[in-house]
Amino acid sequence: MKIGILALQGAVREHRSVLQKLGAETKDILNPEDLQKIDGLILPGGESTACGKLLVRYNLIEPIAEAGRSGLPIFGTCTGLILLAKHINNSSQYRLGLMDVRVERNAFGRQIDSFETDMSIPVLGDKPFHTVFIRAPYIVQADSNVEILLEYDGKILLAEQNNLLAAAFHPELTKDTRLHEYFLRKVKSAKKYLERGRDF
Amino acid sequence: MTVIEKETGTVTVKRGLAEMLKGGVIMDVVNPEQAKIAEEAGAVAVMALERVPSDIRAQGGVARMSDPEMITGIQQAVSIPVMAKARIGHIVEARVLEALNIDFIDESEVLTPADESCHILKTDFKVPFVCGARNLGEALRRIGEGAAMIRTKGEAGTGDVVEAVRHIRQVNEDIQRVISASQMELMTIAKELGAPYELILQVKELGQLPVVNFAAGGVATPADAALMMELGCDGVFVGSGIFKSDNPAKRAKAIVEAVAHFRDYKLIAEVSKGLGDAMRGQSVARLDEKEKMAGRGW
Numbered sequence: 001m002k003i004g005i006l007a008l009q010g011a012v013r014e015h016r017s018v019l020q021k022l023g024a025e026t027k028d029i030l031n032p033e034d035l036q037k038i039d040g041l042i043l044p045g046g047e048s049t050a051c052g053k054l055l056v057r058y059n060l061i062e063p064i065a066e067a068g069r070s071g072l073p074i075f076g077t078c079t080g081l082i083l084l085a086k087h088i089n090n091s092s093q094y095r096l097g098l099m100d101v102r103v104e105r106n107a108f109g110r111q112i113d114s115f116e117t118d119m120s121i122p123v124l125g126d127k128p129f130h131t132v133f134i135r136a137p138y139i140v141q142a143d144s145n146v147e148i149l150l151e152y153d154g155k156i157l158l159a160e161q162n163n164l165l166a167a168a169f170h171p172e173l174t175k176d177t178r179l180h181e182y183f184l185r186k187v188k189s190a191k192k193y194l195e196r197g198r199d200f
Numbered sequence: 201m202t203v204i205e206k207e208t209g210t211v212t213v214k215r216g217l218a219e220m221l222k223g224g225v226i227m228d229v230v231n232p233e234q235a236k237i238a239e240e241a242g243a244v245a246v247m248a249l250e251r252v253p254s255d256i257r258a259q260g261g262v263a264r265m266s267d268p269e270m271i272t273g274i275q276q277a278v279s280i281p282v283m284a285k286a287r288i289g290h291i292v293e294a295r296v297l298e299a300l301n302i303d304f305i306d307e308s309e310v311l312t313p314a315d316e317s318c319h320i321l322k323t324d325f326k327v328p329f330v331c332g333a334r335n336l337g338e339a340l341r342r343i344g345e346g347a348a349m350i351r352t353k354g355e356a357g358t359g360d361v362v363e364a365v366r367h368i369r370q371v372n373e374d375i376q377r378v379i380s381a382s383q384m385e386l387m388t389i390a391k392e393l394g395a396p397y398e399l400i401l402q403v404k405e406l407g408q409l410p411v412v413n414f415a416a417g418g419v420a421t422p423a424d425a426a427l428m429m430e431l432g433c434d435g436v437f438v439g440s441g442i443f444k445s446d447n448p449a450k451r452a453k454a455i456v457e458a459v460a461h462f463r464d465y466k467l468i469a470e471v472s473k474g475l476g477d478a479m480r481g482q483s484v485a486r487l488d489e490k491e492k493m494a495g496r497g498w
Contacts, residue, residue: 009223047244111303
């Protein structure tokens, strides 16, 4: 199983080491041709404005959006969530626009309000999941085709829409690998289905 | 709904923001207009300050924390993180910056030091700090005080990258020494480097610094920035190099691209075309020892 990691900027190394620990191969994605022969894609945390601009400059928006529309499993964390969203409050920044959600950037405030805490995420089992939020966004509103996996105080923090998974927090900054495992299971089941005819 | 216990200002949260800036460029700006140019060029953060290092060098006088009004203006102008500098050891400047909700404080040798014996105890703060270092011992002393990010000191305001190269090479060499040493030798190395023993053990275990390490001090061109990435830096600060050049918007964008693709030499060639003159700069070799900023702090 080979997972691409968008490597323009941000927490690339952390995602890479979690995936490798779980036995997946990884590939850094810097240019459109890198998207060939991957089974899944991670959009890591970083600075969303900068990432959005680099995506445009290297003509990555349309190829990634097209792969996502064709069923490539994509997991976005923090900045990745913003890039996946169709709507971003008060922002015209570049995005992939794949998920039917509206997000608010820096929604908890500036760095001084960044925090970590334990949250209960039913799809990951009974044990609470330690979540780290850094100048984090959250989903303000999601269409009915979006499955909400974690919501707190009216803020949607983890959501799934078919092949897409998006978290407002940073699972790559903690030792708990359950969310990455959850994504790899998605990749595995998509792979079975996709092998019948598609290649990215 | 159960109420969750949010922990703010933790080591993970502070170091985590630095992790998110990796592979990016942080640019010195002196007003909201420059901050917007930097954000538009793809900077991952801006450093708000009153005078860029080359002006501080030229004009002399005491360099202090910036006017809070200017900092607030920049915070309102952009949505990327805003950093600002406090003088070495100046606890109150740092507290003022924290009260302004700044995202990161640079306890910086570019400003005139306020305390010749102590650096700020950064673990006391909820806001993360970045500090300059010339070698592993200095980096680990700052991390011991609570720095969440390290940068080379380089020689700010010169446009000469030689000192930044010297500092990252020294840090790398020291780390290699720790990695290849036996457990028995580590206390001796800690003593020699003047570094906290526990942090030497961490470096041994991780094979790298426990925090992100950026380049700073003298980066003036896209090739300079890519060189620092090649030498193992996680990202780049550019001070005077952008807004003291002929075409700041274009140069800023070119440096961002060179950092993201630091081994794509065709791309670096392409983005380096027609940038106009880089900052004029001055060779570090011709500076007097007392004119150097890197010697400030310990």
